[in-house]
Amino acid sequence: MPTLRPLVRPPRPDPDAETSASPSVEGRPPGQPADPQKYLVTVGPSAIDGLGAFAGAPIPARAKIGEIRGEFVSMADARARAKAAERSTGRIFMIAVSDKRAVDATHSTDPLRHANHSCAPNMVLKVQQGRVAFYAIRDIAAGEELTARYGETHHAGRLSCRCGAPQCRGRL
Numbered sequence: 001m002p003t004l005r006p007l008v009r010p011p012r013p014d015p016d017a018e019t020s021a022s023p024s025v026e027g028r029p030p031g032q033p034a035d036p037q038k039y040l041v042t043v044g045p046s047a048i049d050g051l052g053a054f055a056g057a058p059i060p061a062r063a064k065i066g067e068i069r070g071e072f073v074s075m076a077d078a079r080a081r082a083k084a085a086e087r088s089t090g091r092i093f094m095i096a097v098s099d100k101r102a103v104d105a106t107h108s109t110d111p112l113r114h115a116n117h118s119c120a121p122n123m124v125l126k127v128q129q130g131r132v133a134f135y136a137i138r139d140i141a142a143g144e145e146l147t148a149r150y151g152e153t154h155h156a157g158r159l160s161c162r163c164g165a166p167q168c169r170g171r172l
């Protein structure tokens with residue numbers, strides 16, 4: 001006897017879907033990468049400089065904390081932008097991701113964009129396939145300021161480092 005019943009029932013629309021307060025991962029527009037933030041990071045006043053990034057929860061050693069996303073620019077553009085920023089606001093955050101390209105994260109909304117430099121950091125910055133990611137060097141307690149060693153900067157040693165670490169190199 002033939003049956004007309006479908007083997008798989010189509011999903012019924014969820015009547016609560018539109019009023020649900022919880023953000024849905026499926027609600028993300030296609031093609032947009034998932035939020036690369038793995039641990040809660042907050043932004044607040046820093047004892048080192050301006051605003052800083054802080055652990056919003058305990059982070060275990062070696063864990064990926066998150067990424068900084070930004071605009072891909074050529075090295076020539078990166079240098080030009082750094083020069084222009086020096087003449088005006090002085091605020092720029094550019095990370096070289098290869099010999100040819102850099103990420104301009106000056107206008108990034110990712111909280112780790114505010115991570116300050118420290119000569120005794122608790123994070124390490126890793127560039128992986130053009131992405132800028134931060135990993136915990138050691139166990140980090142909730143509330144600790146998150147810092148990384150940025151190495152060579154466009155300041156070329158003209159800025160004083162105020163990280164406060166006993167082994168501070170003194171200049172950025």
Ligand SMILES: [Zn+2]
Binds near residue numbers: 164165
């Ligand atoms: Zn220092």
